[in-house]
Amino acid sequence: MSTNFSHTARVIRADQVTPLIKHFSFERVDGKPFSPFSAGSHVVIGMNNGTNTHKNPYSLVGSSNNFMEYEIAVRLDSTGRGGSLFMHNNIELGSEIEIGNPYNLFPVYKPAKKHLMIAGGVGITPFMTYIDEMNLMHSNFELHYSVRDFENGAFAKELQDKYPNQVNLYIQANGVMANFNEILDNQPLGTHVYVCGPQQMVADALRIADEMGWPNSSVHSEEFKAPEPGNPFTVTLAKSDCKINVRSRESLLEALENANIEIPYSCRGGACGFCKTEVIDGEITHRDYFLTDAEKASGNCIMPCISRAQGDHLTLNI
Numbered sequence: 001m002s003t004n005f006s007h008t009a010r011v012i013r014a015d016q017v018t019p020l021i022k023h024f025s026f027e028r029v030d031g032k033p034f035s036p037f038s039a040g041s042h043v044v045i046g047m048n049n050g051t052n053t054h055k056n057p058y059s060l061v062g063s064s065n066n067f068m069e070y071e072i073a074v075r076l077d078s079t080g081r082g083g084s085l086f087m088h089n090n091i092e093l094g095s096e097i098e099i100g101n102p103y104n105l106f107p108v109y110k111p112a113k114k115h116l117m118i119a120g121g122v123g124i125t126p127f128m129t130y131i132d133e134m135n136l137m138h139s140n141f142e143l144h145y146s147v148r149d150f151e152n153g154a155f156a157k158e159l160q161d162k163y164p165n166q167v168n169l170y171i172q173a174n175g176v177m178a179n180f181n182e183i184l185d186n187q188p189l190g191t192h193v194y195v196c197g198p199q200q201m202v203a204d205a206l207r208i209a210d211e212m213g214w215p216n217s218s219v220h221s222e223e224f225k226a227p228e229p230g231n232p233f234t235v236t237l238a239k240s241d242c243k244i245n246v247r248s249r250e251s252l253l254e255a256l257e258n259a260n261i262e263i264p265y266s267c268r269g270g271a272c273g274f275c276k277t278e279v280i281d282g283e284i285t286h287r288d289y290f291l292t293d294a295e296k297a298s299g300n301c302i303m304p305c306i307s308r309a310q311g312d313h314l315t316l317n318i
């Protein structure tokens with residue numbers, strides 16, 4: 001197992017909260033507390049299927065004051081590469097998984113006068129810890145949560161029951177859509193907006209905030225990409241003089257890990273920058289959010305969790 005993982009944990013609850021979303025709670029098998037985390041943090045979960053280990057990042061959804069349990073919610077993606085399917089079909093009460101330390105790429109801006117959260121679908125997950133923390137801090141907050149239908153709105157009823165004045169639900173099956181112009185209009189000075197959800201929803205909300213003159217520093221978003229399949233290619237490791245084949249449905253990071261090459265990582269979705277690796281030769285298809293345009297144009301570094309070779313080979317300086 002990769003040294004990026006810190007603890008072996010056991011499933012102590014596994015609930016199907018919607019037809020597509022399963023909610024898991026874990027405790028450490030050694031009985032010790034987990035590392036503290038702040039609202040918006042994620043962890044990487046490692047699941048071994050007997051032949052290889054799926055490693056997927058998930059936002060923590062439980063209380064940041066309960067160090068004895070970590071909770072995540074997993075949306076089933078039957079067209080994905082198998083991690084969420086494995087979690088849904090194979091991880092049950094008593095199952096053991098590996099879990100990394102929490103890392104926060106989407107923190108709450110605590111000095112904000114008001115927190116305005118915009119969520120779509122499973123993008124609600126980081127806001128579960130936000131709301132818990134904001135409630136404890138007696139902060140002024142408002143959630144706008146879009147779901148396809150009520151049945152598929154994870155935690156929708158729980159949130160509405162607990163915070164009827166702060167939670168606004170938009171059920172698309174009923175023809176009710178969130179209007180970002182209205183939501184972002186007339187907010188008090190000092191408001192910070194946080195957006196998490198499907199790519200198009202995040203892009204629309206950010207564009208409208210920009211058009212309305214919201215300062216970039218007051219607008220926060222989180223969107224991890226999953227690695228997409230691509231053409232297979234060969235990677236040469238210059239320092240260790242070895243060649244590895246990267247298959248079409250695995251990421252470069254996964255291929256390196258399968259060859260027992262340790263690369264640091266956190267998000268596994270092109271956002272954190274931990275896995276940045278120097279490239280000596282070969283064209284790159286960049287898919288990350290981390291590198292600047294100039295770094296991408298230079299062609300001398302890659303985020304192997306998400307980006308691939310454009311041609312049939314790459315040479316890395318590792």
Ligand code: FES
Nearest residue numbers: 268272273275305
């Ligand atoms: S692990 Fe975060 S960018 Fe690759």
